[in-house]
Amino acid sequence: MDTLEILVYNGSMNDDKLTWKRLSSKPIYETRIFSVQEVNKIFSNGDKANFVQIEAPDWVTIIPELPGTGENREFLTVRQYRHGSGKVGMEFPAGTVDPGEQPARTAARELLEETGYTAAELIKIGSVNPNPAFMTNTTYTFLARGLQKVADQNLDEHEYLDVHTETYKNLMRIIGTEEYHSAITVQAWHFYLRYTGDIG
Amino acid sequence: MDTLEILVYNGSMNDDKLTWKRLSSKPIYETRIFSVQEVNKIFSNGDKANFVQIEAPDWVTIIPELPGTGENREFLTVRQYRHGSGKVGMEFPAGTVDPGEQPARTAARELLEETGYTAAELIKIGSVNPNPAFMTNTTYTFLARGLQKVADQNLDEHEYLDVHTETYKNLMRIIGTEEYHSAITVQAWHFYLRYTGDIG
Numbered sequence: 246m247d248t249l250e251i252l253v254y255n256g257s258m259n260d261d262k263l264t265w266k267r268l269s270s271k272p273i274y275e276t277r278i279f280s281v282q283e284v285n286k287i288f289s290n291g292d293k294a295n296f297v298q299i300e301a302p303d304w305v306t307i308i309p310e311l312p313g314t315g316e317n318r319e320f321l322t323v324r325q326y327r328h329g330s331g332k333v334g335m336e337f338p339a340g341t342v343d344p345g346e347q348p349a350r351t352a353a354r355e356l357l358e359e360t361g362y363t364a365a366e367l368i369k370i371g372s373v374n375p376n377p378a379f380m381t382n383t384t385y386t387f388l389a390r391g392l393q394k395v396a397d398q399n400l401d402e403h404e405y406l407d408v409h410t411e412t413y414k415n416l417m418r419i420i421g422t423e424e425y426h427s428a429i430t431v432q433a434w435h436f437y438l439r440y441t442g443d444i445g
Numbered sequence: 446m447d448t449l450e451i452l453v454y455n456g457s458m459n460d461d462k463l464t465w466k467r468l469s470s471k472p473i474y475e476t477r478i479f480s481v482q483e484v485n486k487i488f489s490n491g492d493k494a495n496f497v498q499i500e501a502p503d504w505v506t507i508i509p510e511l512p513g514t515g516e517n518r519e520f521l522t523v524r525q526y527r528h529g530s531g532k533v534g535m536e537f538p539a540g541t542v543d544p545g546e547q548p549a550r551t552a553a554r555e556l557l558e559e560t561g562y563t564a565a566e567l568i569k570i571g572s573v574n575p576n577p578a579f580m581t582n583t584t585y586t587f588l589a590r591g592l593q594k595v596a597d598q599n600l601d602e603h604e605y606l607d608v609h610t611e612t613y614k615n616l617m618r619i620i621g622t623e624e625y626h627s628a629i630t631v632q633a634w635h636f637y638l639r640y641t642g643d644i645g
Contacts, residue, residue, distance in 0.1 A: 260533045263526045263605060274474050274481060276497040278579065281474060281481060284528070294603050296528040297476040299499075326463045327577035328484070328496040333460045334577050371621050373628045376575060377527035377534050379478065384628060403494050405463060417644070421571050421636060428573045428584060432631040436621060444617070444644050 262289045265296070273297070278341065297379060303342040304375070304384040305352045306433040309362060309392055316414040321360050321392070322425075325406035335409065336430045352387040358399045360408045365391025371436035375429060386433040388440060462489045465496070473497070478541065497579060503542040504575065504584040505552045506633040509562060509592055516614040521560050521592070522625075525606035535609065536630045552587040558599045560608045565591025571636035575629060586633040588640060 265286035273281040279301035287293050309321035324335045340355035342348055349367050356362055368388045375384045400406065411419075421431045438444045465486035473481040479501035487493050509521035524535045540555035542548055549567050556562055568588040575584045600606065611619075621631045638644045 263524070263533050263607070265526055265528065267531075276481075278497065281476075286528070288603070288605070292603065297478065298529050324463070326465055327574075328465065328486070329498050329579040329581050330574045330577035331467075331581070332577070333463050334574075336577070373621055373631060374527075374530045374534075374626050375628045377530035377532070377536070377627050379529040381529050381531070403488070403492065405488070407463070421573055421632070421639070426574050427577050428575045428632040429628055431573060431635050432621070432628040435631050435635040438644060439621070444638060 264289070265294075268293070299380050301341075301380060301382040302344070303348060303351075303382050304339060304429075305342060305348050305355060305387060306337050306339040306384065306429055307352045307356045307364075307367075307387050307389050308337050308370075308433060308437050309356060309360065309364070309389040311392055311410065316412065318413050319410045320413070320416060321362065322409050322411050322416075323359055323406045324409055325404075327427075330426065332426070334427060335411075335425050336427045337433055339429070348385045349387065352385070352389065356389055357396065358401070359406060361394055361396040361398055362389075362392045363395050364389035365393070368440070370440040373432065384429060384432075386436045388437060464489070465494075468493070499580050501541075501580060501582045502544070503548060503551075503582050504539060504629075505542060505548050505555060505587060506537050506539040506584065506629055507552045507556045507564075507567075507587050507589050508537050508570075508633060508637050509556060509560065509564065509589040511592055511610065516612065518613050519610045520613070520616060521562065522609050522611050522616075523559055523606045524609055525604075527627075530626065532626070534627060535611075535625050536627045537633055539629070548585045549587065552585070552589065556589055557596065558601070559606060561594055561596040561598055562589075562592045563595050564589035565593075568640070570640040573632065584629060584632075586636045588637060 265288050268285045270282050270284040273283050279299045282298050283295050285295050311319040322335050323338050326333050338355055338359040342351045352367050370386050370388050372383050372385045419425050420434045465488050468485045470482050470484040473483050479499045482498050483495050485495050511519040522535050523538050526533050538555055538559040542551045552567050570586050570588050572583050572585045619625055620634045
């Protein structure tokens with residue numbers, strides 16, 4: 246790996262100096278999908294303050310690639326009402342890692358539950374923090390290949406979603422627009438393009 | 446715009462049928478950067494349930510492109526401790542839209558505060574919801590061109606960050622890896638590549 250060309254123009258601090266250390270934390274509120282914590286921290290200069298963070302289990306997003314090549318190859322996506330945005334939107338299948346579960350296992354489980362498909366291959370193509378400013382968790386992206394329809398949907402309580410197929414060509418055009426309005430779906434698609442060598 | 450090739454395999458519901466309607470909501474907790482609401486909703490089949498959503502002001506991410514062409518052109522990025530991930534990470538400059546503020550104005554303000562640069566041009570290159578499952582807000586991505594260093598950093602209370610320059614070539618390699626571990630930064634970079642025609 247070559248050396249990063251990093252130029253610092255305005256006071257460089259090493260990681261220790263930039264890091265706030267946790268002194269104590271107070272649970273504020275717990276939901277089915279995350280908990281809110283208020284954490285008291287101290288900075289390297291002695292500055293103290295409270296910060297709020299959202300502790301959530303890790304997430305997975307699955308990109309289910311159907312057989313085929315070129316711009317007309319197809320992918321499964323899901324269309325569902327989203328409680329945050331208050332809109333019906335399209336995304337790749339996704340879900341939450343259960344306690345003790347391996348993320349690849351979550352990917353297989355959510356793919357089956359949401360679409361009724363199994364995958365011969367689940368390839369981890371990247372992981373990031375959904376929002377390092379206040380989220381504590383990791384979101385993994387898996388590419389699912391060798392798909393086979395084996396069952397009907399088996400959705401969680403209060404979960405209703407439609408499954409669609411979209412071509413590569415369409416996804417290149419509509420991901421990140423009104424219909425596919427999730428930052429996580431854009432990030433997952435970017436990882437797919439990086440993995441397949443279509444960018445970079 | 447050509448017609449989307451959408452195939453439905455398992456029961457298609459129109460938007461009205463997929464939508465949960467809000468009956469009432471209860472504020473749970475308010476922080477400097479978001480508030481948590483518990484919302485009681487009803488589905489098209491009469492099913493009722495409570496859902497938690499995080500209401501936050503809109504966000505902006507700015508991609509500050511320095512003059513230059515090809516793989517060696519450079520961008521400003523910021524290196525800072527992130528309270529959610531508990532790690533020092535690199536991202537594009539970003540911030541929160543103040544009440545009544547236009548997002549482009551926020552982009553100009555945050556760019557100046559975090560890096561000391563002004564931009565001759567701020568181009569909105571996309572917007573998405575950071576996480577439609579429980580976030581209510583929109584995150585805008587702006588491309589900043591015609592950069593000029595006019596001031597020192599002017600950071601918010603408890604904000605400490607270093608400014609770096611990175612080449613296009615490096616960013617293509619390291620965005621979405623350990624050092625650039627934010628999904629929002631990956632999404633913003635995807636919008637940049639789409640805008641410049643490097644993908645799609």
